[in-house]
Amino acid sequence: MKLVRYGNPGQEKPGLIDGEGGIRDLSGHVADFTGEALSPASLARLAGLSPASLPLVSGEPRYGSCVPRPGNFIAVGLNYADHAAESNLPVPKEPVLFNKAPSCVVGPNDDVVIPRGSEKTDWEVELAIVIGSRASYIEEKDALAHVAGFCICNDVSERAYQTERSGQWMKGKGCPTFGPLGPWLVTPDEVGDVQALSMWLDVNGKRMQTGSTRTMVFGVATIVSYISQFMLLQPGDVITTGTPPGVGMGMKPPLYVKPGDVMTLGIEKLGSQRQTAVAWSA
Template structure:
């Protein structure tokens, strides 16, 4: 299934794409896509529905983030070999885990706001993993059994906040609109191999990131298993699994976003995002 949320910000309704690519309203069957609403049990209930009998949404309008909210917004740093190389950093021995503020979550086509004081706003297309079943001390072999689905994420970063200021990376990752997510939550049964997906980002029509998830240092299964040794992952948690090479920080000379820039992100089978950057008021 390709699940989505449509409507004005703060008033989104849950929907699903039918076989013809049309949006069908799921409001009578699920309150929203968040927490237990994206548990494996909840998704199995939705699979039993006859989509052709659901109300057709002729003009869905704006598409919101595919999740209404998230208990935790986790990220994995330096997880593509070529990206680690472009930064001049050694490949990590185990996954680098950090957080984004959950308030960074935004729609896939909403404007990205460059925050006040920003100097080095950067783009990062990433494969997002949504947890559908509690995961604690799970093995790598069982890890993917805990996945509800996958989505596109732009793990927006303000490098001066992230690297040049004190403290942890979260400060450079968490501005409002720094977590465009969607357009769809694609259930795990539609993604045969999360390590064989093409991930790309165009900036003002120029392809700057283009790689496959095969370049990941740690696979999705390894990430989930590793994280579950230290914390309990719960339904609705989202994990951004790292970005490939081609970020502005890694370019020579470095290149960063300015108001009016347009980013277009695509992952095989998971849809496309498009954001224009604007300056904070």
């Protein structure tokens, strides 16, 4: 299934994408994609519905983030060896973890706001994992059973805040609008081999990133199992898993987002996003 949340900010309704690409309203069957609604039993129940029996949504409503604000928004750094190289950093021996602020989550086509005083706002196309059931100290062989689905994340990053302001990376990762998610939450049965998905990102129509989840240092099952050793993962939590090379910081000279720039990005089977960068205003 391709699950969506559609409507104005703060008023999103749950839906699914039918075989013709239309949105079907699921609000008569689930309130939102949180908690128990993401469990294996709930997703199986939704999968059993006939899309034709659900109301067809008219027009072209806004896509919200495919899950509401998560309790935890966790990111994995330097998870592609060639991205580590362009960052002049060694390939990590264990996953590098940091937090993105849950409040940075926005819809896949919403504007990205360049923070006040920023001169180094950057892009990162990433595969994101959405947790479907409670996970604590789970083994790698059991990890995928705790995943509700996958989506695209643009892990927008302010590099000066991240690398030049001392302390943790999260300073440059959690600014408002720095976490576009969606357009769809795609269930694992429809994704197939999650470690074989092509991915790309353009800025103003120019290809910047081309990659594949095949080249992740730590795969999805490893990441979910690893994180569960340190914290309790709960339904609706989001883990974004790292980016391939081609970020602005790695360009020679570096290239960063400015107001008016348009980022388009996509991952095979997960759809695409489009964001326009806008200047911060009070």
